[in-house]
Amino acid sequence: MKQVYDVLIIGAGVVGSAIAREFSRYILKIGVLEKELDVCYETSGRNSGVLHGGFTYKPGSLRAECSVEGNAEFDKVAEELDVPFKRTGKVVVGFDKKDRESLLKYKAIGEENGVPGLEIIDKARLQELDPSAGGEFAMYSPTTGILNPFIYNVALAENAKENGVDFYFDNEVIAIERDNDLYRVVTKKAVYQTRWVVNSAGLNSAKISSMLGINGYIIGGFKGEYFILDKKAGQFINMPVYPAPGPTGGFATHATPTVDGNVLIGPDSVLVDDLVDYGATVSAMAGLIADGSKMFKHVKPEYFIRNFSGIRPKRIDKETGKALDFVLEVRDEAPNTINLVGIESPGLTSALPLARRAVKMFSEKEPLVPNENFYPKRKGILCFAKQTDEMKKTLIEKDPNYGEIICRCEMVTKAEIIEAVHNSLGVCTVMGIKNRTRAMMGRCQGGYCETRIVEIIKQELNKTTEQVLYKKSGSNMFTGTVRK
Numbered sequence: 001m002k003q004v005y006d007v008l009i010i011g012a013g014v015v016g017s018a019i020a021r022e023f024s025r026y027i028l029k030i031g032v033l034e035k036e037l038d039v040c041y042e043t044s045g046r047n048s049g050v051l052h053g054g055f056t057y058k059p060g061s062l063r064a065e066c067s068v069e070g071n072a073e074f075d076k077v078a079e080e081l082d083v084p085f086k087r088t089g090k091v092v093v094g095f096d097k098k099d100r101e102s103l104l105k106y107k108a109i110g111e112e113n114g115v116p117g118l119e120i121i122d123k124a125r126l127q128e129l130d131p132s133a134g135g136e137f138a139m140y141s142p143t144t145g146i147l148n149p150f151i152y153n154v155a156l157a158e159n160a161k162e163n164g165v166d167f168y169f170d171n172e173v174i175a176i177e178r179d180n181d182l183y184r185v186v187t188k189k190a191v192y193q194t195r196w197v198v199n200s201a202g203l204n205s206a207k208i209s210s211m212l213g214i215n216g217y218i219i220g221g222f223k224g225e226y227f228i229l230d231k232k233a234g235q236f237i238n239m240p241v242y243p244a245p246g247p248t249g250g251f252a253t254h255a256t257p258t259v260d261g262n263v264l265i266g267p268d269s270v271l272v273d274d275l276v277d278y279g280a281t282v283s284a285m286a287g288l289i290a291d292g293s294k295m296f297k298h299v300k301p302e303y304f305i306r307n308f309s310g311i312r313p314k315r316i317d318k319e320t321g322k323a324l325d326f327v328l329e330v331r332d333e334a335p336n337t338i339n340l341v342g343i344e345s346p347g348l349t350s351a352l353p354l355a356r357r358a359v360k361m362f363s364e365k366e367p368l369v370p371n372e373n374f375y376p377k378r379k380g381i382l383c384f385a386k387q388t389d390e391m392k393k394t395l396i397e398k399d400p401n402y403g404e405i406i407c408r409c410e411m412v413t414k415a416e417i418i419e420a421v422h423n424s425l426g427v428c429t430v431m432g433i434k435n436r437t438r439a440m441m442g443r444c445q446g447g448y449c450e451t452r453i454v455e456i457i458k459q460e461l462n463k464t465t466e467q468v469l470y471k472k473s474g475s476n477m478f479t480g481t482v483r484k
């Protein structure tokens with residue numbers, strides 16, 4: 001007889017993975033169904049990587065509550081899960097009277113939300129905090145930070161897995177049926193039985209809601225494109241620099257340092273119908289350069305190394321077209337389901353607070369028994385490039401694979417690639433290696449290391465060249481040999 005899950009979670013983005021981890025604190029049979037071949041292939045791997053302070057969200061809203069809570073706890077979370085994180089602070093800059101009014105408004109909102117330390121600062125202080133920032137004055141948020149979004153998602157999923165959660169990749173949910181007291185969740189590969197379903201399917205959350213019998217949600221895809229700047233530009237920026245929000249409240253293009261030393265310029269915001277098209281467009285580039293240059297003085301073509309985009313899954317009001325708050329609900333028409341819809345920004349910051357609330361909703365219906373074996377810590381792959389010379393020597397003595405550099409731009413060694421290939425989630429795409437090690441994220445974007453990584457995957461997992469996938473099912477990188 002097929003096993004019956006207590007909880008099946010749809011979607012292994014940062015939210016689904018956080019929910020899996022929080023449920024694994026209790027004695028439950030938990031599974032995660034993900035349509036892609038790894039975590040963080042969608043929105044959770046396509047964002048600014050900012051741990052938001054929580055000053056732009058309506059007081060009393062779930063977004064405000066969760067972002068303030070998620071921000072406050074993140075030092076501990078980053079330490080437990082070994083996630084690269086820096087509490088850099090952030091400046092929201094202004095140029096004129098209108099901007100000053102906007103900053104005063106958001107300072108008051110932030111204070112109502114409980115965001116600590118917000119202050120309006122003059123140009124001299126702004127320049128002291130970040131000499132490369134544009135703007136005549138600013139609001140300074142000392143609690144804002146930056147984190148590695150790929151590693152955070154991987155870490156949550158790995159920790160959940162270590163605590164007993166099953167992950168099923170390449171399993172797109174296409175139907176959900178209620179059969180007596182159980183759900184039959186049908187994917188393109190198999191059928192799973194479960195007592196509870198959690199919908200954390202991001203851009204597809206309205207579709208999954210309908211499969212559960214909860215109709216009427218509309219997800220508007222707001223695409224945002226970015227430029228990634230070289231680490232040479234990263235030396236000039238200390239913290240995220242955002243423009244004062246306009247009348248609709250959203251932030252326009254900003255400049256954000258990454259924890260690894262690059263700079264992101266973007267995102268813009270364009271309503272799109274196609275929720276799977278992540279293409280970077282020529283039309284966005286001029287705007288990103290013009291707007292980004294107002295935030296950061298070093299937006300120069302020689303620093304551009306790559307473009308990417310993400311799509312915000314905004315929940316839209318049918319009548320007004322306005323974006324609405326996150327939904328996290330248990331509804332009578334869909335018993336034993338927890339439904340999350342419209343988890344747009346700040347979903348990265350809010351993932352664990354949302355997860356705790358989801359578990360609490362479950363516990364209001366059924367008692368939970370703590371899992372005495374729950375272990376909250378997870379250790380990431382040791383980054384050779386960040387070690388002292390002495391430590392590097394010791395590592396090479398222990399394992400000569402530390403002595404072979406595979407990615408020259410990011411100085412990633414063969415030992416790190418091998419560790420990533422044997423990740424506990426069983427992911428074996430080239431993209432999976434990239435997200436776990438930073439190999440291919442440097443200046444040459446894989447020109448040197450990509451084929452070497454393919455060779456390591458082949459050797460370690462006993463695969464043929466033709467079997468190696470770049471990212472998705474069907475993304476085979478090689479189809480045969482040109483010359484024998």
Ligand SMILES: Cc1cc2nc3c(=O)[nH]c(=O)nc-3n(C[C@H](O)[C@H](O)[C@H](O)COP(=O)(O)OP(=O)(O)OC[C@H]3O[C@@H](n4cnc5c(N)ncnc54)[C@H](O)[C@@H]3O)c2cc1C
Pocket residue numbers: 010011012013014015016017033034035036039040041042043044045046047048049050051052171172173174200201202203204223224225267309310311312313343344345346347348349350
């Ligand atoms: C441009 C941009 C910038 C952002 N910047 C920030 C920021 O700086 N800070 C911040 O806090 N937040 C930010 N966000 C928001 C944040 O990235 C998201 O809120 C968060 O990643 C949402 O996580 P999720 O797990 O809900 O969604 P996702 O990461 O999209 O995960 C949902 C998962 O469900 C899977 N799925 C979908 N349908 C199915 C199906 N039928 N069957 C199985 N699996 C399915 C998908 O493949 C996906 O992996 C930003 C978002 C964007 C787009």
